[in-house]
């Protein structure tokens with residue numbers, strides 16, 4: 149898959165089969181749209197193009213606003229789309245220039261002149277151009293002049309997609325990992341870098357890699373203990389993860405950490421991916437580290453039984 153960080157990087161192709169959207173999570177509903185895109189491309193010997201927007205305007209206009217949370221970061225989204233075999237991903241920021249294009253300019257200057265659309269798969273309610281004045285009817289009218297085909301995604305299918313993005317966020321924020329994974333059609337994951345913690349883990353026999361996620365807009369599941377698989381240094385291991393403030397040691401920060409099973413290496417500064425498979429239990433304030441240690445032995449057994 150080729151990735152372009154602006155429309156201007158894209159070299160016009162003559163048989164682009166295009167769709168436009170956020171595709172947060174690249175979940176089951178999105179996958180149906182992408183399969184449709186690929187089927188249409190196959191029919192006409194075309195190439196699949198996804199046009200997405202990043203950063204979200206709210207992130208630029210109001211960087212302090214931390215309420216916008218995404219299931220996937222832009223890099224994770226690109227990785228998932230690549231895995232599905234999409235040919236081209238165009239990532240464009242919501243710039244002022246872009247939002248000032250009229251609906252007609254948007255269709256002609258961008259879709260026709262810069263991308264080369266042959267077919268466009270678009271939701272019945274998709275709006276574009278200055279003041280969101282453009283819609284499906286403009287695309288249909290201009291498709292005759294510029295010779296492309298419009299394939300409408302019906303209301304019911306759009307609702308299904310919107311509903312699952314919201315449902316996935318809600319499920320993750322209430323630790324219903326199984327439901328989130330069912331909607332996603334793959335295990336929810338995070339990617340980050342291993343940083344130093346307080347080095348208490350190894351003292352109690354359970355070293356835990358602390359994970360830093362640079363993208364502050366990434367949605368983190370609610371606090372708890374989870375059965376996970378960890379991808380690090382090119383291999384996959386089972387493990388038990390913790391998200392929380394570590395009430396037992398009166399921790400001040402919200403940590404994401406993982407004890408990786410049958411593993412004993414220094415992985416500070418390494419990038420790791422953690423796939424969430426099951427929720428195991430809620431966070432507990434223990435009276436001592438010895439009590440926590442006893443619980444960790446039980447957690448390990450629970451996780452091994454689940455995975």
Ligand SMILES: Cc1cc2nc3c(=O)[nH]c(=O)nc-3n(C[C@H](O)[C@H](O)[C@H](O)COP(=O)(O)O)c2cc1C
Nearest residue numbers: 345346347348349356388390394395396407431432
């Ligand atoms: C599977 C797992 C479960 C945990 N459960 C709890 C818990 O219930 N309560 C708590 O205060 N800390 C819990 N912790 C966090 C530990 O307190 C933490 O790993 C320990 O303080 C080591 O921190 P460090 O990595 O900064 O050295 C858990 C950690 C793991 C890996």
Ligand SMILES: Nc1ncnc2c1ncn2[C@@H]1O[C@H](COP(=O)(O)OP(=O)(O)O)[C@@H](O)[C@H]1O
Nearest residue numbers: 345346347349350355356357408412413414415
């Ligand atoms: N099985 C393991 N699981 C997690 N980290 C491990 C493991 N074995 C070794 N490590 C290393 O030890 C570090 C965690 O040890 P810990 O004492 O909890 O220190 P810190 O508080 O800095 O995380 C990890 O960042 C990693 O580099």
